[in-house]
Amino acid sequence: MANTVTLTAADGSTVQFIDEIKASGGMKDVYFSPNRDYVVAFFRGSADAATRERLSVITTVYRDRIFNQIGGDYWKNLFCWPTAMVEHNGRLGVVVPFYAPEFFFKHGSRNNDMLAIKGREKEGKWFASPSNRNKFIDQRELGNWMLQIKLCLQIARAVRRMHSAGLAHSDLSYRNVLIDPSTGRACLIDIDGLVVPGKYPPDVVGTPDFIAPECVATAHLKRDDPQRKLPSIATDRHALAVLVYMYLLLRHPLRGDKVHDLNDPQRDEELSMGERALFVEHPTDASNRIKLANVKPAELPWKDTAKMPFGIVGPYLGELFTKAFIDGLHNPSLRPSADDWETALVKTVDLLQPCPNTACEQGWYVFDNKAKPRCPFCGTAFSGPLPVLNLYSSQREGSFRPDNHRLMVYSGQSLFQWHTNRNIVPNEKITEAQKKRVGYFVLHQGAWFLVNEGMPDLMELPAKTPVPVGGKVALEDGKQLLMSREPGGRLVVVQMANQ
Template identity: 65%
Template sequence: MNDIIELKTWQGDTVAFEDAVIGSGAMKDVCFSPDRSYVIGFFRDPQGAAARERLRVICEDYREGIFGQVGGDYWRELFCWPTGVVEHEGRVGVVAPAYAPQFFFEYGSANNDMLGIKGREKEGKWFASANNQARFLDPRERGDWLNYLRICMRIARAVRRMHAAGLAHSDLSYKNVLVDPRSGSACIIDLDGLVVPGKYPPEVVGTPDFIAPEVVMTAHLPHDSPARKLPCIATDRHALAVLIYMYLLYRHPLRGGKVHDPDPSQDETLSMGERALFVEHAHDFSNRIRVADARPSELPWCDTQRMPYTLTGPYLAPLFARAFTDGLRDPRARPSAEDWEFALVRTADLILPCANRGCVQGWFVFDNRRAPSCPFCGTPYPGALPVLNFYSSRHGDSFRPDDQRLMVYTNQSLFEWHVNRHLAPNERLTEAQKVRVGYFVFHQGTWWLVNERLPHCRDLSAGRDIAVGERVALRDGLQLLLSRESGGRLALVQMAGGG
């Protein structure tokens, strides 16, 4: 049995830990609490006055600002936020919740768990490349494309909340985000080094693959040089774009075939810094990934002709283009976390299940420009599918397009945020607003919307109300008024596919 040591946090709470190190990172040694509900990470190096004050405000002021507000409980699943600070035998320690069970590998890696990952944390690096997934992961751990979309949505939402509080992570990467593709869950970790611009500077420059080009370009300058660029909200935005690209396309957006210098170290600095170039740049093809040199485990994802970033749909593709063209040189041009969240939510409404039950990805985005066909396995979707194009009125005026659509498939749900443009599926929703208001079903050759909770649903084409409990057949050109409230929407049905 390990000794149990009790301590008082700076915040006045009693905590305890087992006197045995269960893991070590770059800066801390970690011990479990007796009931395994939380951990304490002890810094190996002494923490100065500024570092101590940073830890205090993260555990008190900023924690209260995020978790102490209405809807604060929502963030407990998305952040592993420190709850207190302790000192023991001259070392400062940070108390934080233990990771949720879904963030540990249930199954070992390939070849009888040759990597010994069973029971270990699900660092995002295992899932962010086609090579790692194909060579090392049990297929039961990989998840499907819809869940990667959900993972990206949750990461973007969490980063948006951090940035709204004036905080930057400074080391946003697949090492500091735990993911579970089986459930679509994500959790940002290592939050004890958060950056407050102008007050608490960054302690690290970041993780290779995710460091913004301006940081790489100026890393050789003295730390206090005014010309040196340090991690901040703008560099988080670069890292977030890289994360989303890698989780949806399983390759890095800047690591192509172009060689800038025969010295590997100098080539790395140039390709990630001064000469960074998007592997799918619209006009400069010099950094395309060389498919002929790829490992079999990297295919087909490294083939940007077969798997272009545009397969992510009409909302995400323009953000990738912004982030990795203008945004590489001009941090102000980078999409914000809110931009990504907005695009991911709308992309989720365009998702379709692949008709091929053997498709590894299982889902794909319908982009409204072609007949539905899975880009991952090439299977076309049989038959016609309804698309609801949403319109809403402004100040009593005529209905205007909202640039939002909902792809219909069997058992697809209709929610309040589809019915009213003032709502979004985020932490602000009440429990009542999370309940679906209708669903879609294909029955005897006809697509139907079943009204479950829409008191004012009306078929404008036929001039009749659709009462709660009734259904309405979906046909091309059908106009459905979903709500008469402020922000209420009109849905215009368009039939896609079917030959």
């Protein structure tokens, strides 16, 4: 039986751990606390002053800045943030909360857990490959496409919060993000390597597949060379775009079949991920397309970019993929911010439509505003009229402008205050009262209705006919509904698609 070690952390708290290595990463050894409510991770090698200072600031100043502000409790679920710094036998370590239960595999892999993953943590890499998902991962762990979008939203939100505090993760990848597709939850880990620009430089260059092209292209230079590009907020933005693309499309945006050096595989890799990196779906340069002849059956249909183009993610995310992998791939200043991804993901959730095919593996798809909408995953067409709500908001009394935001209707779909008022944003600052549903949609005898549960101002225009709370209003093509008269209040114009 291993000994239990008791220490006093830098903040004065008592820390205990069982003196037995339970996990090892590239830089740290991990030990469990007796109650398994936290772990202690010790860095290998002797402690240096710079590392000590960085860990001290991450566990105090920056922790306080994120968790002790308005909405601070929200972040406890999205970050596995170190709580204290410790030192033992000349080694520095951090105390980190134990991962939440949903971030461990509940079910073994298929074929009698041939991968022995039951009980292991759900690193995102397990879920980013179509062959893993198709051949190994238990169906109950996979969730659906709506939940994939929601976990991407949580990742974007966590990165946005980190960047707004002036911090870069430096190694954002599917190894350092835990995800649970069955609940749509995500959590950023390995926070102890955070980069404070201009103060604490990065310990690592990053994880292959997620390192920004400018870092790959200058990796041969010495660390202190002014031309060398090191991890930063700009390189995090590249990694975030890759993560969202991989989780939604199950392929890498740069790993096509273009060969840059036939004789030197290492040089070929450096060029394809670095100075000559090229989007596999580039609209005018098809030289890096994924060739179907090289694709395994278990990777289909995801690696078939003609059948599953990135356009299936909808207009908001599609625009950001263009900015990230065409405009900003070699120009970091043009990359979308985490805030851009968060906004686009929220708006994309509002475009989702349930697939009518109950056997469809993805269950949801983004409505593409075509005359005949159909699920891109299983090919099932939608039948019957389909209301789409186009949202407008007032900058001043009586004047409404389009918000470039639409809400798809389906039976049971909910309406919330962030739909009725553009000044309410569904993020960590939202109040409990603002989370309450204010209406829902129902299909009754072939007609669509909006049932008013909490909109005292709801009225039909131009006649200004009130729709009382508890009442309902039919959704017909061209109908205008004023949902709120407060500043930022929205007007809805109904469009009937698939007539």
